[in-house]
Amino acid sequence: MLSIILLSIFGIVVLFLGFQKSKNILLPATLLCIAIAFAANFVHWNDAPGLYFKEMLFENRLTMSFSAIVLLSAFLVVALTRGFADDEAAQPAEYYAIILFSLVGAIMMIGFDNLIMLFLGVEILSVSMYVLTGSDKRNLRSNEAALKYFLMGAFATGIMLFGIALLYGATGSFNLTDIRGYVGTNSFSISTLLYVGLLLVLIGMLFKVSAAPFHFWTPDVYDGAPTVFTAFMSTIVKTAGFAAIYRLLSGSFEGIYNFWWFTLAAITILTLVVGNITAVYQQSFKRMMAYSSISHAGYLLLSLTAMTAQTPDAIVFYSLAYSLATVSAFGVLMAVAREKSVQSHENAEDFEAFNGLGKRNPLLAFVLTVSMLSLAGIPLTAGFWGKFFIFGTIVERGNLIWMLIVAILMSAVGIYYYFKVIIATYMKDGETGALRVPPFYRIVLIVSTTLTLLFGLIPKLLS
Amino acid sequence: MLTLLLILIPVLSALAVLITKNNSAKQVAMVGTLFELGLAVAVFISFEPNATQQFGFSYPWIASAGIMFAGGIDGISLLLVMLTAFLTPLIVLSTFRQPYKNASTFYALILFMQAALMGVFTAADAFLFYLFFEAALIPIYFLAAVWGGENRIKVTFKFFVYTIFGSLFMLVALVYLYFQTAGLSATVPHSSAITALYKVGLDAQKQGWIFWAFFVAFAIKMPIFPFHTWQPDTYTESPTPATMLLAGIMLKMGVYGVLRFLLPIAPLGMEAWSTTAIVLSVVGIVYGSIIAIQQRDIKRLVAYSSFAHVGLMAAGVFSQTLNGVQGALIQMIAHGINVVGLFFVIEIIFSRTKSRNIEQLGGITQRTPQLTVYFMILLLGSVALPLTNGFVGEFLLLSGVYEFNKWLGTVAGLTIILGAVYMLRLFQKAMFGGKSSLTEHFADLSLSERAVLLPLAIMVFWIGLYPNSFLKLTEPAVNNLLQMVHY
Numbered sequence: 002m003l004s005i006i007l008l009s010i011f012g013i014v015v016l017f018l019g020f021q022k023s024k025n026i027l028l029p030a031t032l033l034c035i036a037i038a039f040a041a042n043f044v045h046w047n048d049a050p051g052l053y054f055k056e057m058l059f060e061n062r063l064t065m066s067f068s069a070i071v072l073l074s075a076f077l078v079v080a081l082t083r084g085f086a087d088d089e090a091a092q093p094a095e096y097y098a099i100i101l102f103s104l105v106g107a108i109m110m111i112g113f114d115n116l117i118m119l120f121l122g123v124e125i126l127s128v129s130m131y132v133l134t135g136s137d138k139r140n141l142r143s144n145e146a147a148l149k150y151f152l153m154g155a156f157a158t159g160i161m162l163f164g165i166a167l168l169y170g171a172t173g174s175f176n177l178t179d180i181r182g183y184v185g186t187n188s189f190s191i192s193t194l195l196y197v198g199l200l201l202v203l204i205g206m207l208f209k210v211s212a213a214p215f216h217f218w219t220p221d222v223y224d225g226a227p228t229v230f231t232a233f234m235s236t237i238v239k240t241a242g243f244a245a246i247y248r249l250l251s252g253s254f255e256g257i258y259n260f261w262w263f264t265l266a267a268i269t270i271l272t273l274v275v276g277n278i279t280a281v282y283q284q285s286f287k288r289m290m291a292y293s294s295i296s297h298a299g300y301l302l303l304s305l306t307a308m309t310a311q312t313p314d315a316i317v318f319y320s321l322a323y324s325l326a327t328v329s330a331f332g333v334l335m336a337v338a339r340e341k342s343v344q345s346h347e348n349a350e351d352f353e354a355f356n357g358l359g360k361r362n363p364l365l366a367f368v369l370t371v372s373m374l375s376l377a378g379i380p381l382t383a384g385f386w387g388k389f390f391i392f393g394t395i396v397e398r399g400n401l402i403w404m405l406i407v408a409i410l411m412s413a414v415g416i417y418y419y420f421k422v423i424i425a426t427y428m429k430d431g432e433t434g435a436l437r438v439p440p441f442y443r444i445v446l447i448v449s450t451t452l453t454l455l456f457g458l459i460p461k462l463l464s
Numbered sequence: 465m466l467t468l469l470l471i472l473i474p475v476l477s478a479l480a481v482l483i484t485k486n487n488s489a490k491q492v493a494m495v496g497t498l499f500e501l502g503l504a505v506a507v508f509i510s511f512e513p514n515a516t517q518q519f520g521f522s523y524p525w526i527a528s529a530g531i532m533f534a535g536g537i538d539g540i541s542l543l544l545v546m547l548t549a550f551l552t553p554l555i556v557l558s559t560f561r562q563p564y565k566n567a568s569t570f571y572a573l574i575l576f577m578q579a580a581l582m583g584v585f586t587a588a589d590a591f592l593f594y595l596f597f598e599a600a601l602i603p604i605y606f607l608a609a610v611w612g613g614e615n616r617i618k619v620t621f622k623f624f625v626y627t628i629f630g631s632l633f634m635l636v637a638l639v640y641l642y643f644q645t646a647g648l649s650a651t652v653p654h655s656s657a658i659t660a661l662y663k664v665g666l667d668a669q670k671q672g673w674i675f676w677a678f679f680v681a682f683a684i685k686m687p688i689f690p691f692h693t694w695q696p697d698t699y700t701e702s703p704t705p706a707t708m709l710l711a712g713i714m715l716k717m718g719v720y721g722v723l724r725f726l727l728p729i730a731p732l733g734m735e736a737w738s739t740t741a742i743v744l745s746v747v748g749i750v751y752g753s754i755i756a757i758q759q760r761d762i763k764r765l766v767a768y769s770s771f772a773h774v775g776l777m778a779a780g781v782f783s784q785t786l787n788g789v790q791g792a793l794i795q796m797i798a799h800g801i802n803v804v805g806l807f808f809v810i811e812i813i814f815s816r817t818k819s820r821n822i823e824q825l826g827g828i829t830q831r832t833p834q835l836t837v838y839f840m841i842l843l844l845g846s847v848a849l850p851l852t853n854g855f856v857g858e859f860l861l862l863s864g865v866y867e868f869n870k871w872l873g874t875v876a877g878l879t880i881i882l883g884a885v886y887m888l889r890l891f892q893k894a895m896f897g898g899k900s901s902l903t904e905h906f907a908d909l910s911l912s913e914r915a916v917l918l919p920l921a922i923m924v925f926w927i928g929l930y931p932n933s934f935l936k937l938t939e940p941a942v943n944n945l946l947q948m949v950h951y
Contacts, residue, residue, distance in 0.1 A: 379602065380594070380595045380598040380599050389591075392635065393642075396639045397643055402640075409629075409633065409636065413628065416624065416625050420621060424609070424617055424621070427606070427610055428616075461525065461527070
């Protein structure tokens with residue numbers, strides 16, 4: 002819990018650092034803050050589990066792992082914001098502070114023990130995201146995306162809050178343990194309010210992780226937001242969102258699995274199909290990544306639907322593999338698009354941007370390839386083990402093999418669009434001339450790629 | 465320990481090649497593959513001809529789930545390990561006259577491929593097997609897609625998606641079987657050792673499902689009719705070294721998978737479906753041969769012949785007879801040798817005439833006594849003339865299939881006649897006849913080319929004259945396998 006307190010304080014400190022003339026200190030300061038929070042996250046590793054703040058927040062090794070993934074991704078993404086302060090109109094201090102605050106929200110979502118905390122966490126994270134999406138102030142698409150995200154997001158949060166109210170009406174408590182107790186003792190006379198409430202809360206949460214049919218905002222927002230915040234959104238929000246859904250379902254509602262599994266199964270299948278099939282038709286890399294993030298939400302939901310003892314491990318591993326690969330992919334896109342937008346003002350985020358990258362910069366090409374292979378779930382990358390563990394939970398559940406067949410078909414579709422990127426990188430000719438990559442980028446990309454390959458070879462490194 | 469070295473040395477040589485300059489990459493690669501061959505020969509010599517698994521290694525990988533990083537060599541593995549170790553240096557040597565751009569990456573990929581193949585043939589853990597089975601695809605995909613011919617992007621992409629899709633079914637089958645296994649201890653509930661999978665013993669209906677999940681994966685890899693549509697295009701478009709890897713070694717991964725997984729794990733499934741599988745294989749033999757007869761592109765012709773030959777190997781394995789399985793093993797080696805030789809001869813012809821069209825060639829024999837002799841030896845091996853390696857394999861295979869079903873055996877026997885038709889037609893049109901403008905100045909073999917073809921020719925006769933030196937090594941393992949099938 003130390004990390005929440007620290008991050009809140011750091012956020013304010015960074016905000017005040019903005020008054021300094023030199024903006025160069027902001028990035029290292031923010032990175033340092035996240036690193037300290039990362040270390041602080043593990044302080045209670047040995048005396049977990051524990052409840053904090055009058056049973057408002059909960060912490061065990063699982064929540065710490067999720068928080069660690071969130072903080073690691075945040076560290077990598079923030080390192081990619083180098084060069085961000087160069088823009089005259091940008092207000093970097095505010096953005097860095099908002100990033101730190103949003104992490105507080107994410108960690109609250111991961112470890113909530115009280116539905117109020119869930120709501121607070123979701124709101125802190127979402128409001129920060131609305132602001133960051135619109136941070137490219139003069140770009141019309143960025144503004145449009147922010148407004149769209151805000152309107153839709155506010156709706157979803159409203160629905161979720163309504164659900165929480167209904168759950169309170171049914172059980173008389175916001176506390177997860179109390180709700181679990183209610184479900185356990187009244188298993189034959191559960192109030193209808195509880196069922197409706199659960200569904201409404203789930204809808205709100207599924208909106209945040211962009212599961213179909215609540216995904217319509219995703220492509221526009223991902224496309225419009227500055228790329229670095231797209232990376233932030235697709236890693237941190239997703240990880241925190243899935244941690245929260247897992248915590249909600251496993252913490253309180255395991256007793257009524259028979260009620261919610263089918264709803265979740267239907268949404269899972271829809272998400273897998275919509276995400277993968279639509280991704281095939283995209284011309285813009287960012288939009289493709291948006292749909293691919295929807296499809297990955299589908300795989301994670303697959304494991305939640307199974308809800309076996311292995312589910313938490315599977316989700317942790319998958320989130321980590323997905324986050325690392327996504328950070329690399331967006332990092333490469335930023336490095337390529339930076340160069341390109343200087344030369345011309347055409348849309349620099351299509352697949353064509355990667356043409357000939359294999360010749361222009363072998364390192365970037367390799368990073369992008371590993372990241373695509375990992376997202377596609379090809380062995381020797383972390384993504385393979387992620388899919389492996391997810392599929393394992395489904396097989397363990399036994400009667401859901403039919404879902405697995407759909408997932409496999411969709412994985413094959415996934416290979417199609419990820420390989421479009423690899424083909425552009427190595428087999429199409431594009432611009433010539435070496436591409437220079439700033440050292441900060443290089444370090445981030447090497448770190449995330451090394452981790453992807455390392456977890457691909459030795460998956461047991463985790464836990 | 466030796467087994468682990470067999471996997472690690474290609475990886476290390478690949479890394480070494482990656483950091484060397486482009487113009488000396490091939491020499492480094494050559495040294496690495498020769499070293500690997502030496503190691504494989506050491507294994508071959510010290511191998512005890514019994515059914516046990518030897519030179520094993522085992523390290524915890526995901527220990528709490530009973531998944532081990534384990535491997536070893538039994539008679540069946542040994543032959544394929546030898547084949548891989550023997551062919552890879554020749555494949556590297558075959559490229560010596562041909563400059564490839566980004567040579568260090570090119571040779572590194574070949575070596576990574578070798579490592580993955582070694583892993584596939586020696587893995588003793590089902591998930592490790594799967595990992596290598598898929599990992600082998602990545603280097604071969606890039607070899608074919610970056611250095612290939614005009615249509616390479618579309619063709620290799622189809623190949624990649626096709627094979628991955630098939631393998632995913634195998635993954636499901638493996639995960640499913642894994643959850644049925646008994647664990648080693650109370651804390652480790654399951655085990656993914658291949659031997660643990662053998663003991664699962666499902667009922668007939670479930671074995672039917674398992675059969676099909678495995679069958680699709682391996683049938684795409686081999687390929688068996690009607691899963692073959694990726695194969696001729698991919699073989700034709702790939703650069704010749706990649707084609708050699710694909711046809712010479714990688715195709716055997718499918719046959720090996722059937723032997724290692726399908727037969728012992730799903731014997732009841734085999735009982736129900738083996739006739740279907742053999743019928744498909746036999747259809748492939750006839751279909752592939754007939755199409756081969758009509759080809760003009762000589763590379764494509766050999767690609768279809770390879771498709772026909774693997775059909776016979778598959779039929780032999782699915783017949784579950786000692787002759788069929790032994791024949792498939794020896795034929796895997798023989799076919800690997802012959803097809804690599806044939807593709808190399810085609811590459812020699814293509815590099816000098818810039819044509820693979822059978823109609824534009826002709827009259828090559830007049831200036832090239834050496835090439836003619838080697839080509840003839842490889843070709844006769846391929847059409848299964850007695851005293852050559854192909855004869856031993858096809859004879860055993862056909863007798864195995866005949867034992868299973870007379871009619872299928874008879875139809876499969878057409879392969880010998882049809883094979884002679886397309887191969888001799890190839891030789892006649894390309895080598896004999898009048899000279900064309902393209903073949904006028906055809907130079908005979910260079911030293912490095914002879915160095916590739918001579919070992920291949922020696923092996924053609926060695927296996928043809930004394931097959932027992934290989935058969936006796938595999939027999940205990942095959943008997944052991946068949947006992948599991950007919951328990």
